[in-house]
Amino acid sequence: MTETTVGIGGAAGSFGAGTGQGTDMVLNIGPQHPSTHGVLRLRLVLDGERIAAAEPIVGYMHRGAEKLFEARDYRQIIMLANRHDWLSAFSNELGVVLAVERMLGMEVPARAVWLRTLLAELNRVLNHLMFLGSYPLELGGITPIFYAFTEREELQRVMEEVSGGRMHYMFNRVGGLKDELPAGWTGRARTTVARVRSQMGRLDDLVLGNEIFRGRTRGVGRLDAGTVHAYGVSGPVARASGVDFDLRRDEPYLAYGELADVLRVVTRTEGDCLARFECLLDQVHNSLDLADACLERLAELPPGPVNQRLPKVLKAPEGHTYAWTENPLGLNGYYLVSRGEKTPWRLKLRSASYNNVQALVELLPGTLVSDMVAILGSLFFVVGDVDK
Amino acid sequence: MIVSAAEDLSVFGTDPWWLVCVKAVFVFAFLMVFVLVSIVMERKVVAWMQRRVGPNRHGPWGLLQSLADGVKLMLKEDLIVKGSDKVVFLLAPVVAAIPAFMAFAVIPFGPADHQISIFGERTTMQLTDLPVGILYILATASVGIYGIVLAGWSSNSPYPLLGGLRSTAQMISYEIAMGLSFAAVFIYSGSMSTSEIVNSQDERWFAVLLPVSFIVYIIAMVGETNRAPFDLPEAEGELVGGFNTEYSSIKFAMFMLAEYVNMVTVSAVATTLFLGGWRAPWPISGVWEGANHGWWPMLWFTLKLQLLIFLFIWLRGTLPRMRYDQFMKLGWKVLIPVSMVWLLLVATVRALRNDGYDFQEITLYVAGGVFAVLLVSLLVDYLREKGDKEEEAARSLAPQEQFDPMAGGFPVPPLPGQTLPPVPRRKPRSERQLVPAAAESLNDTVSVDNTAVKETDGA
Numbered sequence: 001m002t003e004t005t006v007g008i009g010g011a012a013g014s015f016g017a018g019t020g021q022g023t024d025m026v027l028n029i030g031p032q033h034p035s036t037h038g039v040l041r042l043r044l045v046l047d048g049e050r051i052a053a054a055e056p057i058v059g060y061m062h063r064g065a066e067k068l069f070e071a072r073d074y075r076q077i078i079m080l081a082n083r084h085d086w087l088s089a090f091s092n093e094l095g096v097v098l099a100v101e102r103m104l105g106m107e108v109p110a111r112a113v114w115l116r117t118l119l120a121e122l123n124r125v126l127n128h129l130m131f132l133g134s135y136p137l138e139l140g141g142i143t144p145i146f147y148a149f150t151e152r153e154e155l156q157r158v159m160e161e162v163s164g165g166r167m168h169y170m171f172n173r174v175g176g177l178k179d180e181l182p183a184g185w186t187g188r189a190r191t192t193v194a195r196v197r198s199q200m201g202r203l204d205d206l207v208l209g210n211e212i213f214r215g216r217t218r219g220v221g222r223l224d225a226g227t228v229h230a231y232g233v234s235g236p237v238a239r240a241s242g243v244d245f246d247l248r249r250d251e252p253y254l255a256y257g258e259l260a261d262v263l264r265v266v267t268r269t270e271g272d273c274l275a276r277f278e279c280l281l282d283q284v285h286n287s288l289d290l291a292d293a294c295l296e297r298l299a300e301l302p303p304g305p306v307n308q309r310l311p312k313v314l315k316a317p318e319g320h321t322y323a324w325t326e327n328p329l330g331l332n333g334y335y336l337v338s339r340g341e342k343t344p345w346r347l348k349l350r351s352a353s354y355n356n357v358q359a360l361v362e363l364l365p366g367t368l369v370s371d372m373v374a375i376l377g378s379l380f381f382v383v384g385d386v387d388k
Numbered sequence: 389m390i391v392s393a394a395e396d397l398s399v400f401g402t403d404p405w406w407l408v409c410v411k412a413v414f415v416f417a418f419l420m421v422f423v424l425v426s427i428v429m430e431r432k433v434v435a436w437m438q439r440r441v442g443p444n445r446h447g448p449w450g451l452l453q454s455l456a457d458g459v460k461l462m463l464k465e466d467l468i469v470k471g472s473d474k475v476v477f478l479l480a481p482v483v484a485a486i487p488a489f490m491a492f493a494v495i496p497f498g499p500a501d502h503q504i505s506i507f508g509e510r511t512t513m514q515l516t517d518l519p520v521g522i523l524y525i526l527a528t529a530s531v532g533i534y535g536i537v538l539a540g541w542s543s544n545s546p547y548p549l550l551g552g553l554r555s556t557a558q559m560i561s562y563e564i565a566m567g568l569s570f571a572a573v574f575i576y577s578g579s580m581s582t583s584e585i586v587n588s589q590d591e592r593w594f595a596v597l598l599p600v601s602f603i604v605y606i607i608a609m610v611g612e613t614n615r616a617p618f619d620l621p622e623a624e625g626e627l628v629g630g631f632n633t634e635y636s637s638i639k640f641a642m643f644m645l646a647e648y649v650n651m652v653t654v655s656a657v658a659t660t661l662f663l664g665g666w667r668a669p670w671p672i673s674g675v676w677e678g679a680n681h682g683w684w685p686m687l688w689f690t691l692k693l694q695l696l697i698f699l700f701i702w703l704r705g706t707l708p709r710m711r712y713d714q715f716m717k718l719g720w721k722v723l724i725p726v727s728m729v730w731l732l733l734v735a736t737v738r739a740l741r742n743d744g745y746d747f748q749e750i751t752l753y754v755a756g757g758v759f760a761v762l763l764v765s766l767l768v769d770y771l772r773e774k775g776d777k778e779e780e781a782a783r784s785l786a787p788q789e790q791f792d793p794m795a796g797g798f799p800v801p802p803l804p805g806q807t808l809p810p811v812p813r814r815k816p817r818s819e820r821q822l823v824p825a826a827a828e829s830l831n832d833t834v835s836v837d838n839t840a841v842k843e844t845d846g847a
């Protein structure tokens with residue numbers, strides 16, 4: 001077999017053995033490629049248009065987040081931590097403050113707990129809408145993303161009003177939230193949630209019912225439950241393969257324990273791209289329900305603080321803990337080891353996308369280049385979350 | 389309708405040389421302006437579909453946007469890839485663009501008698517016509533694809549190469565379906581000359597008479613012009629830019645121009661062959677006697693053209709891209725067989741009519757035939773699905789060998805074909821049982837309590 005390498009730089013290295021006959025082509029998808037949402041690089045060995053072998057090469061966006069955590073105090077870490085997955089900033093902050101609060105043995109005011117739950121769910125909707133829009137775009141449908149973004153915009157306005165940020169909210173603090181809600185915010189949040197829910201049907205009609213879309217996603221990139229477990233895949237991607245695991249239900253944090261009757265863990269058994277997309281879409285509906293439930297509960301709660309007074313120097317006591325949360329994209333965990341200093345001795349970050357992307361090695365071989373795009377998009381990853 | 393054995397094209401070829409030049413320039417200018425308007429229209433319409441404003445900076449209502457884009461593209465740096473085959477690389481955009489214009493020479497803008505007068509010279513609204521006009525269009529359209537194929541090959545880069553290859557396959561498969569849909573029109577009109585074909589649609593448009601051919605042609609023409617949902621050669625999500633990845637500046641502009649001119653050309657062919665060409669649409673032609681005379685036909689022609697262009701834009705705004713193999717399947721397994729069977733039917737009906745059978749009887753036969761074909765296809769689908777299911781069931785029953793992830797001393801993920809033993813998962817809290825106090829230290833679940841876990845590590 002002769003292997004002709006067509007490509008620049010890194011692709012020139014010999015890589016694996018193509019299964020095809022004749023001349024194989026090594027194709028670099030990325031680090032700059034329209035369908036990789038950033039700088040994920042895939043090295044594909046092609047036999048015609050069929051992929052013989054695939055290897056995700058990560059690390060182009062490595063920012064040394066874990067090392068930087070060690071040089072920041074616990075207030076500053078929140079700001080760093082919300083950046084690795086820029087589409088779920090609020091949920092990222094949450095893990096850090098939960099870990100520190102647990103170390104400190106700190107009780108968070110009830111209103112703050114419910115507010116955090118609400119904002120985390122709104123953040124989930126924001127995140128999912130992004131992928132619900134961008135996935136059809138990768139498959140060539142240019143319109144759905146604009147509908148998704150119209151709804152995102154409305155939600156973002158609500159989030160911006162409460163936190164001042166549109167992407168990196170920085171609204172969590174150890175012991176609660178940064179600020180009290182603006183006057184009348186809950187009412188506006190409620191109308192926004194209702195409006196977003198009423199407009200979700202457009203995505204159903206435009207994308208999910210489309211024959212071409214179904215043809216491109218059904219039965220493509222089938223991920224079985226065994227591979228999910230082997231690679232530590234989590235979140236909607238795992239649930240689409242029938243792995244019924246959701247921390248919000250299985251190990252409730254925040255107020256999810258009390259929301260058990262509203263929370264519906266969306267699962268599918270097919271494990272293909274369509275199932276993953278449907279999971280995401282259904283999760284949005286459920287998250288909107290959860291947000292409504294939180295808003296109702298907030299209205300009933302007696303007035304009270306949303307945060308606690310913190311000492312000037314915030315030190316976590318010596319020890320270690322692991323706080324994991326069900327982020328929009330999957331399990332997001334922080335393993336916090338403290339030696340009683342102002343800064344953590346080590347803060348290990350377990351990000352969802354990193355594990356999810358590894359499954360590409362299993363999914364891609366044997367598929368076509370067009371399927372590669374469908375599969376890549378359906379793994380719903382953020383490159384910052386992969387490279388940390 | 390009577391099949392005219394030898395059509396009379398003596399009207400053509402009598403113009404003085406300066407009138408031929410004027411007409412040629414007019415066709416060129418018409419195409420250019422139409423393309424510029426179409427691009428603005430496309431961007432505006434897609435913007436409305438996506439609840440955006442669309443271009444509105446250049447000229448009134450953004451009308452000069454495409455002109456500004458064109459000028460900007462010409463001023464861009466012109467790159468020639470070092471490893472490319474330079475001659476072919478430079479030639480490709482030209483090869484793509486020129487045939488796109490050429491096909492328009494035989495498109496009739498108006499009736500084939502001396503209806504209009506230019507500088508006192510009475511003439512037809514058509515540059516020229518050939519007894520084999522449609523074959524000429526097919527030929528020029530095929531040459532245009534060479535531009536794309538050569539661009540993909542000469543760039544010496546993987547994405548354009550894949551784009552070029554896709555384009556070749558697309559071309560081959562869709563030309564056949566297209567040709568077959570034309571054949572039905574030839575049978576009905578008895579001519580391959582464009583003006584004759586329009587003439588024979590004076591009672592009924594061929595879109596009504598030959599709906600299957602019309603639909604097949606509409607699909608084939610979208611495939612032929614590489615437009616969404618069949619824009620595989622330039623699928624930006626997969627192949628970055630496809631065949632034009634390495635092109636910039638005016639060469640890139642040529643490809644864009646070729647794409648849009650092709651769109652206009654295939655729409656013009658669709659109008660001529662199926663939508664009555666320059667004929668006024670029904671309510672107008674019924675009410676107004678002069679609608680098909682003088683300069684008016686050009687208006688109807690342009691409107692029909694614009695409608696088809698809108699169809700292109702509509703498709704682009706709505707549909708995701710098809711996969712390459714699905715697209716080939718659609719071409720070879722659906723469009724071509726359907727066209728074949730339809731052509732057979734059309735030919736039979738034609739022959740029957742020539743032998744003097746009455747229309748109702750024929751309709752009955754045709755409907756029966758179509759029904760039978762549909763029934764067979766349904767049956768085939770049903771059987772195939774059943775077969776697939778059985779196959780799948782057999783596959784799932786096949787024994788699988790055990791895979792021990794810890795065999796090498798450390799855990800490894802399974803290789804393709806191997807499966808992991810089920811991983812024990814924590815039970816939901818509701819199902820979990822309380823662990824007796826003595827066994828608490830053995831409990832390895834992460835306890836979520838608010839007291840910090842103290843650990844002395846010798847420090």
